[in-house]
Amino acid sequence: MWFKNLQLHRLPAPWSVTADQMQKWLAPHAFAPGNSVEMQSQGWAAPRDNAPDSLVYALNGQLLLMFRAEKKLLPASVVTQFTKARAADLEEQQGFKPGRKQMRELKEQVTNELLPRAFSIRRDTRVWIDCRNGWLVIDAASQAVADEVRGLLVKSIDQLPLGTVQVTQSPVAAMTQWLLSGEGPAGFTLDQDTELRSPAEGNATVRYVGHTLDTEDMRRHIEAGKQCMRLAMTWNDRVSFVLTPSLTIKRIAPLDVLKEAGDPTAQNDDESFDSDFTLMTAELERMLGDLLDALGGEKGSGQHNEPARAQDKATPQAVVA
Structure with missing residues (x-):
């Protein structure tokens, strides 16, 4: 249960949002496994296995969300191996080596054929929202993973009032x-x-x-x-x-x-x-x-956060003085 990492972000304190409202925001972006030709997919999943239809776990003013990403494992070396074999067959048929355009087409063809046979791996990343104290926390050590989660949050919640944490002392x-x-x-x-x-x-x-x-x-x-x-x-x-x-x-x-x-x-x-x-x-x-x-307290703690929009860039991680 315990988060291993805290990527910190600010929300208004208190943030008046209910679990039902959050569910409505997340539902259109619920996770669905990728099809046979998709390399990766992402969306919101149930934080608890015994409540598969609920994308939000709520208790005492605290919310728990689950970001899920799925990626197909298709090593480049395998694609290259099959592409070379296919290129050798084509060269024998047409009497000359395939050009760049043909090689690109062969690689795309091979990739599409191998994808349905590729293994898939899933990665779950939890998000904790403290509505009372205005915290949004992502359990991610990697900045790239946190960026993915923030991106889907902004896409799911229009005008998300997400801010950075700015402290007085570096x-x-x-x-x-x-x-x-x-x-x-x-x-x-x-x-x-x-x-x-x-x-x-x-x-x-x-x-x-x-x-x-x-x-x-x-x-x-x-x-x-x-x-x-x-x-x-x-x-x-x-x-x-x-x-x-x-x-x-x-x-x-x-x-x-x-x-x-x-x-x-x-x-x-x-x-x-x-x-x-x-x-x-x-x-x-x-x-x-x-x-x-x-760290000397927060800067501008009385200011309101500017809402993040889907077209904006992903919110950077906590900024310090």
């Missing part, structure tokens, strides 16, 4: 200062993974993995011109994560205190799902608030 500057002092901000501790990189030509980089972050070592690297580009942290001994310069939060993991906090009275999978979702959203909501405070 995460790079903040993380560098925390390493220099050897202490995290209030409520956070520093873990044993980090990456320091020089912005100068050559991009000299030092990575620590599972290694004690000695303050003197950090000071030496920082005085040499390096800046912190990734930092593993723990919030209130409850959630560990890695912070990045773009404010994308990666490698999220609930710690033992939360793993033991599940509802022991849950009688079935539905109740367990409800309990886990409630716990996750409550904890991450508080963690995000503390993290924004640690």
Whole structure:
């Protein structure tokens, strides 16, 4: 249930949208498996297997969506192999090698013939919408995947009031200062993974993995011109994560205190799902608030977001000062 990554976006707080309204927006873009000649397809799928017709899971002002993408696996080397064999047969028939146009046509023909036999892989990406606090969060480590999800969101919801997260202090500057002092901000501790990189030509980089972050070592690297580009942290001994310069939060993991906090009275999978979702959203909501405070708060927090439109480019990931 727990998201592993947080790509952060802003919505009006509160955002007055119901699960029924969201269902109406998403339904025309529901996922359907690609046909025999489509390389890929995408759409919205049910967040829960036991409710296949519902594209929205709602609980206590929180919404959960599921983006699904399907892609046919047809290696280029296989297409090339069959195309060459077909070209050799054609050369024997006509007495000369096929030209560029014929080769393009042969390749297209071979691709269309092989597609129905190709394997398909599916990728599901979850979206959490906190209507009360104005968060839209995509569980994606890859920027390309997040772009796909945002693109379908904008296509599905006309005038989507999606905004970027802008904080007062740059995460790079903040993380560098925390390493220099050897202490995290209030409520956070520093873990044993980090990456320091020089912005100068050559991009000299030092990575620590599972290694004690000695303050003197950090000071030496920082005085040499390096800046912190990734930092593993723990919030209130409850959630560990890695912070990045773009404010994308990666490698999220609930710690033992939360793993033991599940509802022991849950009688079935539905109740367990409800309990886990409630716990996750409550904890991450508080963690995000503390993290924004640690970065000096948000810029323009009282301003309204400009609506995103289908013809607009996909909204970029979180922008920082």
